[in-house]
Amino acid sequence: MSITWENDIAPQVECVFSGAKKTLNWDAFIQSACGIPFAADTVGFCEELSRRLLTEKRCAAFPDLTALGFWFRTARLKKLQSQFATSEDVIAVAKGLVFHIAPGNVDTIFAYSMLLSMLAGNSNVIRLGQKHTPQQDLLLELLAETLHNYPRLAERTLMVRYPHDDIITAFFSVACHLRVIWGGDDTINHIRKIPIPAGSGELTFSGKFSFAVIDIEQWLQTPSAKKFAAAFLTDAFSFGQQGCSSPKLICWCGEHKLLSAAQKSFWSAVDELLAQTPNQLSASESMRRWLAVNVTAIESSTSVKLIPSTDKTSYVRLQLEGWDSLVREINTGNGIFYEMHCENLVDVLQHCTDQDQTVVSFGVSTKDWRQALLAQPPKGLCRIVPMGRALEFHAVWDGIDLLNAMSKKIVLWS
Amino acid sequence: MICLEQFWADPPYAWDSDLKQARIWPVFQALEDFHREHCPLYCRVSDLQRPSGGLGSIVDLPAVPVQLFKQYDLKSVAPDQLFKTMTSSGTTGQAVSKIYLDKNTATIQAKALSRIMAEFLGPKRRSMLIVDTPSVLRDPKMFSARGAGILGMLNFGRNHTYALNDDLTADLEQCIKFLDERQGEPLLIFGFTAMIWQGLYLACKTSGRRYNFADAVLIHAGGWKKMQEYAVDNPTFKTALREQFGENLKIHNFYGMVEQTGSVYVECEQGHFHVSNFSDMIIRDPLTFQPLPYGETGVIQTMSVLPMSYPGFAILTEDLGRIIGEDDCRCGRKGKYFEFCGRIPKAEIRGCSDVYNVGK
Numbered sequence: 171m172s173i174t175w176e177n178d179i180a181p182q183v184e185c186v187f188s189g190a191k192k193t194l195n196w197d198a199f200i201q202s203a204c205g206i207p208f209a210a211d212t213v214g215f216c217e218e219l220s221r222r223l224l225t226e227k228r229c230a231a232f233p234d235l236t237a238l239g240f241w242f243r244t245a246r247l248k249k250l251q252s253q254f255a256t257s258e259d260v261i262a263v264a265k266g267l268v269f270h271i272a273p274g275n276v277d278t279i280f281a282y283s284m285l286l287s288m289l290a291g292n293s294n295v296i297r298l299g300q301k302h303t304p305q306q307d308l309l310l311e312l313l314a315e316t317l318h319n320y321p322r323l324a325e326r327t328l329m330v331r332y333p334h335d336d337i338i339t340a341f342f343s344v345a346c347h348l349r350v351i352w353g354g355d356d357t358i359n360h361i362r363k364i365p366i367p368a369g370s371g372e373l374t375f376s377g378k379f380s381f382a383v384i385d386i387e388q389w390l391q392t393p394s395a396k397k398f399a400a401a402f403l404t405d406a407f408s409f410g411q412q413g414c415s416s417p418k419l420i421c422w423c424g425e426h427k428l429l430s431a432a433q434k435s436f437w438s439a440v441d442e443l444l445a446q447t448p449n450q451l452s453a454s455e456s457m458r459r460w461l462a463v464n465v466t467a468i469e470s471s472t473s474v475k476l477i478p479s480t481d482k483t484s485y486v487r488l489q490l491e492g493w494d495s496l497v498r499e500i501n502t503g504n505g506i507f508y509e510m511h512c513e514n515l516v517d518v519l520q521h522c523t524d525q526d527q528t529v530v531s532f533g534v535s536t537k538d539w540r541q542a543l544l545a546q547p548p549k550g551l552c553r554i555v556p557m558g559r560a561l562e563f564h565a566v567w568d569g570i571d572l573l574n575a576m577s578k579k580i581v582l583w584s
Numbered sequence: 585m586i587c588l589e590q591f592w593a594d595p596p597y598a599w600d601s602d603l604k605q606a607r608i609w610p611v612f613q614a615l616e617d618f619h620r621e622h623c624p625l626y627c628r629v630s631d632l633q634r635p636s637g638g639l640g641s642i643v644d645l646p647a648v649p650v651q652l653f654k655q656y657d658l659k660s661v662a663p664d665q666l667f668k669t670m671t672s673s674g675t676t677g678q679a680v681s682k683i684y685l686d687k688n689t690a691t692i693q694a695k696a697l698s699r700i701m702a703e704f705l706g707p708k709r710r711s712m713l714i715v716d717t718p719s720v721l722r723d724p725k726m727f728s729a730r731g732a733g734i735l736g737m738l739n740f741g742r743n744h745t746y747a748l749n750d751d752l753t754a755d756l757e758q759c760i761k762f763l764d765e766r767q768g769e770p771l772l773i774f775g776f777t778a779m780i781w782q783g784l785y786l787a788c789k790t791s792g793r794r795y796n797f798a799d800a801v802l803i804h805a806g807g808w809k810k811m812q813e814y815a816v817d818n819p820t821f822k823t824a825l826r827e828q829f830g831e832n833l834k835i836h837n838f839y840g841m842v843e844q845t846g847s848v849y850v851e852c853e854q855g856h857f858h859v860s861n862f863s864d865m866i867i868r869d870p871l872t873f874q875p876l877p878y879g880e881t882g883v884i885q886t887m888s889v890l891p892m893s894y895p896g897f898a899i900l901t902e903d904l905g906r907i908i909g910e911d912d913c914r915c916g917r918k919g920k921y922f923e924f925c926g927r928i929p930k931a932e933i934r935g936c937s938d939v940y941n942v943g944k
Contacts, residue, residue, distance in 0.1 A: 453929070454929060
């Protein structure tokens with residue numbers, strides 16, 4: 171007995187958006203699954219959505235939505251298109267149907283995944299997380315309104331919510347040409363057991379670890395300590411320090427004898443900012459963080475020194491004597507910063523693991539990074555960004571060029 | 585060995601603040617040294633938490649977050665000295681606390697419990713109705729905090745009768761037989777709050793059984809979380825049970841945990857939980873962990889002089905409470921008295937973490 175959309179799936183899923191005129195015809199939906207990259211109406215849709223996100227008053231309260239709007243502005247779309255340009259003998263078309271599984275708790279990541287896939291020309295099924303948040307509800311409202319003006323794109327878009335259900339996931343998986351999973355390692359491993367067609371592909375964005383690298387001498391020389399401290403706090407405290415790109419460790423790089431002076435300058439700049447806008451925690455977040463601090467003391471392979479923030483709430487610092495794999499396992503966030511000293515960039519890079527994603531860099535030139543990366547190619551590590559830009563999205567994410575991965579190239583021999 | 589002689593010499597609610605602090609402070613310092621020496625994991629926690637200037641007073645003592653007893657084997661006793669291991673009653677799949685007892689700790693915990701209970705039950709053994717199933721003691725899978733709680737209380741009663749069937753419904757025949765036959769005797773009814781309500785009270789009420797006991801004490805343990813589902817708070821509970829079993833029924837809730845067996849906190853006639861000579865309590869701000877003044881609600885840190893075989897003399901719970909006063913409760917007992925304010929509400933996990941809370 172085969173599973174059908176009408177009888178088995180539609181009654182089980184919450185249809186958040188469907189562009190179908192009345193009821194969705196699943197067979198027709200899959201048939202429609204091919205377009206070309208940067209089709210005019212898709213670009214128009216992205217531009218209109220971007221405009222709405224940037225001008226809608228209700229969005230102002232949600233920096234994530236403003237960032238999303240800014241990301242898909244016209245100039246960016248032009249740049250993406252020019253970088254995507256293919257040669258005469260390679261024609262790019264859509265993969266077909268892309269099935270996106272969004273993470274449970276980041277409200278906007280599904281939109282980047284979906285919009286880039288739309289730009290690549292695909293039809294899309296998006297499984298949203300179960301939780302409703304005000305910013306996601308607002309985003310979905312604006313998406314639906316904008317899609318309304320682009321019926322041909324809307325017809326090829328389906329957004330659903332459903333509780334963990336392998337049968338439903340299997341239904342979408344078996345039809346897709348590409349499956350995109352954003353989530354923790356357990357989620358990814360679980361979903362991977364559900365087959366996709368042999369010729370289809372899969373992109374996975376798993377649990378990652380990110381850290382800051384600060385050059386000790388450069389920090390001591392900067393006239394803008396406060397500005398960079400603010401940038402660091404943006405990186406660390408958006409998403410309660412639980413984003414995969416949120417720095418959780420600071421590697422102080424350079425001369426050891428200057429270390430404590432640099433730390434003092436850095437943290438007092440941070441404390442000054444937090445005195446105005448403290449990092450606010452709930453009691454249970456604070457308890458979770460305190461437990462993590464104690465677990466660190468028990469598990470650490472080196473001795474650990476605890477330094478609370480001046481306001482005793484916003485963060486805790488845990489000074490480690492050396493590299494400890496523990497820092498990647500403890501992921502409670504909410505203002506827990508490991509600190510350690512490194513001699514140089516090569517020392518940093520040789521300790522990277524497959525789990526590492528972003529380095530938030532201060533005071534290291536791109537030239538120095540380039541040199542160090544070639545001298546000591548690291549495991550993991552996909553982005554090195556200036557302080558303050560850790561959470562900015564990039565079309566190359568976790569080392570994957572999304573537009574390329576979401577499209578297909580046809581080679582045309584003359 | 586750390587000497588608790590003075591603690592056994594006096595009644596458990598006899599000491600006023602000055603005397604109490606003078607006596608417990610040296611014991612806690614000795615316990616801290618002892619467990620640092622005998623439990624390497626505790627030593628690491630202590631190294632982390634101890635103020636750089638050393639321990640100035642009781643509030644400086646490191647407090648072990650209660651979750652650590654679930655994640656680690658915290659013991660200060662050689663394997664051959666182990667007498668028994670207690671576990672907390674977690675629901676299936678949840679991690680449980682493992683508490684390692686040697687003979688001495690088990691003995692002094694039982695002794696302290698009996699000193700405290702005697703204050704509320706009097707010296708004589710009472711006929712005892714246990715509002716639970718007898719299997720809770722027989723089935724090792726069920727033997728947890730619930731079984732241990734009952735086992736600890738059995739000493740205070742005789743003619744032990746179990747009120748519930750294995751499925752936790754009332755064994756009405758047994759209950760009625762016990763209650764009918766022993767109406768005139770001093771009675772002790774013991775059980776967990778929700779089971780007393782569901783198993784005993786509602787069953788008696790439905791079957792139309794009312795009693796008027798002259799000398800019955802009801803001791804109940806366990807929180808009000810389950811009772812919130814039935815929309816029953818402490819005053820409602822007391823009124824309802826007295827309607828069913830007589831207005832002279834004495835009712836005492838108690839607050840305790842498997843991590844600190846023995847030195848339990850019992851509710852007095854005024855409805856206040858009392859700190860005995862064996863224990864102390866510090867209420868901390870849940871964000872800064874600084875001690876809070878009396879009257880303010882915060883996280884309960886519970887202290888006990890009894891744990892020798894495991895480093896559980898100072899535990900940071902996940903419960904909220906507030907100290908109402910000290911030495912001046914109208915019930916006449918000395919020491920701190922407090923209100924229990926429930927568990928810390930769970931917050932949603934933010935960030936990229938998915939529902940499994942790993943990475944991303």
